[in-house]
Amino acid sequence: MTRTTIVPTPGPKVPLVDLADGTALLTDQYELTMLQAALRSGTADRRAAFEVFARSLPAGRRYGVVAGTGRLLDAIERFRFDAAELDFLTSNGIVDEPTARWLEKYRFTGNVWGYAEGDCFFPESPILVVEGTFAEAVLLETLALSILNHDCAIASAASRMVAAAQGRPIIEMGSRRAHERAAVASARAAYIAGFATTSNLEAGRRHGVPTAGTSAHSFTLLHDSERHAFASQLAALGEGTTLLVDTYDVERAVRTAVELAGPSLGAVRIDSGDLGVMARLVRDQLDSLGARDTRIVVTGDLDEFGIAALAAAPVDGYGVGTSLVTGSGAPTAGLVYKLVARADAPGDDVPLRPVAKRSPGKPSRGGRKIAVRRVDGHGTAYAEAVSTGEPTPGPRDRLLQVPLVRNGEIVGRESLAAARERHARCVAELPTTATQLSRGEPALPTEFVDGDPPR
Amino acid sequence: MTRTTIVPTPGPKVPLVDLADGTALLTDQYELTMLQAALRSGTADRRAAFEVFARSLPAGRRYGVVAGTGRLLDAIERFRFDAAELDFLTSNGIVDEPTARWLEKYRFTGNVWGYAEGDCFFPESPILVVEGTFAEAVLLETLALSILNHDCAIASAASRMVAAAQGRPIIEMGSRRAHERAAVASARAAYIAGFATTSNLEAGRRHGVPTAGTSAHSFTLLHDSERHAFASQLAALGEGTTLLVDTYDVERAVRTAVELAGPSLGAVRIDSGDLGVMARLVRDQLDSLGARDTRIVVTGDLDEFGIAALAAAPVDGYGVGTSLVTGSGAPTAGLVYKLVARADAPGDDVPLRPVAKRSPGKPSRGGRKIAVRRVDGHGTAYAEAVSTGEPTPGPRDRLLQVPLVRNGEIVGRESLAAARERHARCVAELPTTATQLSRGEPALPTEFVDGDPPR
Incomplete structure (x- = not known):
């Protein structure tokens, strides 16, 4: 018989201080190599606009739910390259010295707009717009997408479960089936979407979500x-x-x-x-x-369909775990972060012009976009209007992007309760088809009012 | 026209210090309420054994991969109830004062054994055994399951991709599609399973995974x-x-x-x-x-099947994102944490006796289990033998559980390279059917040698 052996090592025990919560390395390496090349070529300071959107919703889903915005704002504030980060980057040859010196002074000084947390979104809804120099905006790609792709996926699944529960409370209890930190974010996203409570204590402490168990x-x-x-x-x-x-x-x-x-x-x-x-x-x-x-x-392996099947049963509450934290079949929201406009030269006054790649199968629309939810006389939404110019909203239409960061200052922070209330209002505003569980088309069509055609 | 409004709030801005990396609240509330009740009823100090296992593999998968063990050991070491945690728990009425005083002194003093990181597992493989008093062992349920369910799911998917790539290197680049901290763990798990590099910089800094981009x-x-x-x-x-x-x-x-x-x-x-x-x-x-x-x-939406389809194409390397971080259809490993044995009274000398619930559809086998990988004369594994008594291993059989924590002291830490090498060895030891991508039965049958029948 042989024994599986462990050769104990002094490392890689992680020192406590190293796990502090800087967010700057929660980043794909190519953002830093692009930065380095742009600094050298003189293009780093061109002003640029990036947009976050989903090309489509997960198969058959009727709407998506914006979640994670509040977490993203906190994370942007903590996006700093301190000595530990810079030492890692330079000693591993990931960036050169000039780039490291630039990173050392890095603070995001640009602007961010986005759909307010809890609102709904549809294919190509520009749910986040990041505007600044290319250098400062490109660095936020991974962080923004990680947070939004995860939290939107969870909230989108949660919202369907809440609709299926028809007013009965749902306990979120999926922590055991998710990464230990993702679990905290999942509990927060589920609460925005209307879950009553969570089993996750850290979600209680950090985000004020009511806990149960x-x-x-x-x-x-x-x-x-x-x-x-x-x-x-x-x-x-x-x-x-x-x-x-x-x-x-x-x-x-x-x-x-x-x-x-x-x-x-x-x-x-x-x-x-x-x-x-x-x-x-x-x-x-x-x-x-x-x-x-x-x-x-x-409780026990419930998802939105399992909940719906119990509508006539004498049930007073549901506990949902695995299916919630895995997005009920759609564990990521499919959001991308794309450069849609940039200046031809450095400087605040140089106008941005639309840009878009032409890769087959992944069309992109150039130009910084503004989104309006079109609402009829009965208060029911009927279209998602996306335009690259100034929109012409009707009397009940709702302009969807709100300022989140202005010249580097966080201005879009709000309470979790506000996001939760908004979500309930925004779902109620959608056509009744929105809360059907069956597969179908998005509840609202996305209309490009005066945007460029796909190239 | 109306505008979506944000009512800015001073809170809930999260203070930096609050994000330090204590792990004690990455826990489901019921563990603390059970603790409180057990302290009161005098059962808290009964010795107990909990096991982590999967009742089945994701549909059609041939084997699972153990990953996260190293992260779990770090997390157990940081599992402490400090003033901030206790204040949250008592001020919200989650635990009473006697329980808070008990938690304040909490250190895990028990024993943990587990499959070494990188090894393969099969249905009902006891990949982790936690033994201590009920009170100290029950508290680790959520943390252990969160880490193992996530990391095993990612490594299990990654291993199939590595097999499909037939020696060509794979870059892990899924951070943008996963929770920002889960992304770091995913990069680590993928590296254990044989990925060459990751785009994620924090995985480079924290875990030493080679980075690329x-x-x-x-x-x-x-x-x-x-x-x-x-x-x-x-x-x-x-x-x-x-x-x-x-x-x-x-x-x-x-x-x-x-x-x-x-x-x-x-x-x-x-x-x-x-x-x-x-x-x-x-x-x-x-x-x-x-x-x-x-x-x-x-690159571009590759999974194990997409990689395999390119085997004959002149490709030198693959980049894999979404499908890796979402476990390629199985984003969680389905691991559970079950009490399998406990004493009838407090005390170190009281023997443990098997316990198991009888819930329909979720059979559990009582008793603390030992696992052996049976290996034939050609060095090929042919069975996973799980027993509640002392096993009788053959000359080439491999005893699978190694000591990870002994009387509260971490003894199972090893380098990531060791886990990566072990994984390659353990896959090579399996029958060739193991690396088939088609759906099928587990590559090894799990045999209960002298365990109790399911009750």
Whole structure:
């Protein structure tokens, strides 16, 4: 027999200080090599506009949800090249000394506009516009896309689940199935989209998302009997707690739960089996035991379709994990960051002219774009109008881009509650087809009002 | 017309210090409520063993890859409840004062064994075993699962891509399509699985993964002409650089590139179109221009199948983004953390007895398990043997679990290079069916040698 061996090494133990939260290296190397080449060729200071948009929505989806904006603003503020970053870059030959000196002084001094967090988006919606010198704007590509691609994907999936739940609360509980930091961002994005709570404590601390959670099967298995486990939990957490009833036998567990807690038991949770069938059986049993106010929470591989299938079941709340943190089949939002306009020479007064690549299959439209949601007399949106010139909005139309960063200063910070409320309003404004779960076309057509045709 | 409005708020700007890298709140709330209840009921100090395993592999996959172990060990070391964490927990009523006092002193003092990083796993392989008191072990559930579910999913997808590339190098370039911190972990996991380099700079700094990257379409568009852009890049980065040739017209771009750089041009990159067709055309053109050593790198929505389809094309390297960071259809590894044994009373000498829940559709096997990879006389693995008793390994069999934490002390740290080398060895040891891309059964059957039958 052989043994798998570990040869212990003193490294690569990561020193604590190294994990501080600078964001400047959360970047693809090519941004720095482009910077270096542009500094040398004299093009680095040309003013430029980059846009973030999705060429399409994930197959069959009706709308996307903007999320991550607030996190992006925090991350831009922390985008600094300090000694540790510069040392890594120069000692590995990634940038030369002049570039390192430029990076040392780097602060983003440009402007950012974007769709307000929680708003909806459609194919080619220009959800973020970054304007500055090429050098300062190109460096934000990876950071902006990482944050927005992740958070928009999660919020877009979450919004469908919220619609499917028809007002019943959903607990986000997917942390165990996602990268440990992505999990925190997922909880935040799900809350914007209308989830009620999260199991993730860091999301509570950092973002103020309400947290929830009571017990797992291991707690029941730890005790000598289910009765002992339930009694322990009730003693510690009170009668309002949620008891998990499917470790051994659901019918027996429900009987034990009500015997111990009485009719004021807060809730029971079912995590396995046919959830619709189980919920009906448990509801009948709870009612027959007089526990008419005890709620039923169901969990276990639910997604928007699973939630919708339980609409007629006596369910009071859902817990959603894996499908939420993986974007329910669309784990990234497909957003790209494209140069759409740039000046021919350095200087603030040089006009920007549209640029676009001509790669087959990936058409791009040049020019800095402005977006308007067209809204009819009944308050229902009917089109996403994107223009490269000044738009001519109707009386109820909504101009979608708001200032987020002005001359390097963050101006677009707002509370998470504001984004959450906006999302509810923006979905309500869409045509009713928007919340259909079936695959279909985007709920709004994107109209290019006076933009250039694709080249 | 209405304007989307942002009501700026002073909060929730996140103070820098708050983003330090404690890991204790990267946890589901129920772990703390279970702790509180167990402390009160006197069961918290019962010794317990938890195991991490996957009930199945993603549909059709032949093997999984263990990754994240090194990150988990770092994270366990930083799992501390300091004043900020405790203040959040108590002021929000998540734990009571006695629990907070217990958490304040918390250090994991137990033992962890696990499959060495880079090894392969199969359904029900016990890839991690955490043993300690229930209280100290239950708290690590979310952290362990978050890290392992993410990193194993990425490494498992990456390993298939490496097999499909048949020795050609792959650049990991998916950061833009993943959460900004998950991207760093993805680059690390891909490197373990055999990727050559990453675009992600933080993965270079933090984990020592070799980095790569040169330029994007925006760099060409920034300049007045493609010729000017190429000349700038060559001046800054040298003739060995990679020029991106599909911004406008590939044939013209290749001609310009060789005119400017001569036959010692390092590489050209093609990011659009039919990559196989384009690679052949470009190879012919480069050869006809005398640039026989100039390599061709292809990128653009490649996954393992796209890579395999290019096996006969004159391609020298691949760049893979989205499909890598999303696990190529399986963004999470489906690992669970289950209590498999616990004592009946507190104390180090009380024997552990197997426990398992009986939830329908989610069978669990009780008992602390030991795993052996059975290897035949030709050095080829033929089974994954999992037993609850002492195994009886054959002469070439490999005992799979190694000590990672001993009485709270990290003992399993090793270099990333060691994990990468191990992975190559472990894949080579599997039957040849393992690297088939087609859907099929796991490459090894999992045999329960003397374990309990499912209950």
